[in-house]
Amino acid sequence: MRIGDLSAATGASARSLRYYEEQGLLASTRSGGGQRHYPSTAVDRVSLIQSLLSAGLNSAAILDVLPCISNEAIRTPWLADRLTSELDRVNKQIEDLHRTRDILAGLVEEYRVDQPRSQETAS
């Protein structure tokens, strides 16, 4: 598939896909004219990148972590520590987010008591 197809399949802009490649996160082969071609597995790869990005890992961190998915050989103890520390970070982030959610939920609830126009936006 070409970059437009991958973009459509993942929701990532072509710009972002080129950026991922530039950062070493995503590989592509080139056609004779220089256009990128991706295997269908690239869709999952991009999804994974997007997940990690939205979890607050930057591209360098992802680069550290991603290879261990595809390449068992490079699993160093250092990498385990890296993974664990990222995991801790994400866990903490989830905790924080839970607290914030409770704040917001409390406000919504409090509001609904005053003006009962239920919208049923259940969690």
Add this chain to the structure above:
Amino acid sequence: MRIGDLSAATGASARSLRYYEEQGLLASTRSGGGQRHYPSTAVDRVSLIQSLLSAGLNSAAILDVLPCISNEAIRTPWLADRLTSELDRVNKQIEDLHRTRDILAGLVEEYRVDQPRSQETAS
């Protein structure tokens, strides 16, 4: 308390506190010489701002939402929708983060099987 005290109490830099004020999120009175003074309630206020910021609300969104905490009068139906939509966003973010955490946790686990040097970094 002065800005240095509030900074120490909240962990937010003085720069950030001034920024919050500039964005209308945080009020202060000024001494004769122009220095900021805060009531002790400002500590909670700043904590709240920090929570919302880290939940991905930008200062404009917080400005929309924060007043309803201190001022009951301005609770419009529009505000309820705003709150609900931010809540939905945060909930979705939590979901995504859970998935990402599982990915990372899976990697850590997978790794530990191969190289059993337990570090006991429990979640």
Add this chain to the structure above:
DNA sequence: CTTGACCCTCACACGGATGTCAAGTTTTAG
């Protein structure tokens, strides 16, 4: 009054993923 800690207001810089524009090339449909 003097000194040192603290504070003031600009104003510029950054990080990092993404948007966007320009000028040129490749691919595909007709």
Add this chain to the structure above:
DNA sequence: CTAAAACTTGACATCCGTGTGAGGGTCAAG
């Protein structure tokens, strides 16, 4: 063959909370 659609590289712009530095003012203690 030709025109349109899709792609290429390169460069600059944007967002936005925060860092940082300059140049100067304030405040409390000695």
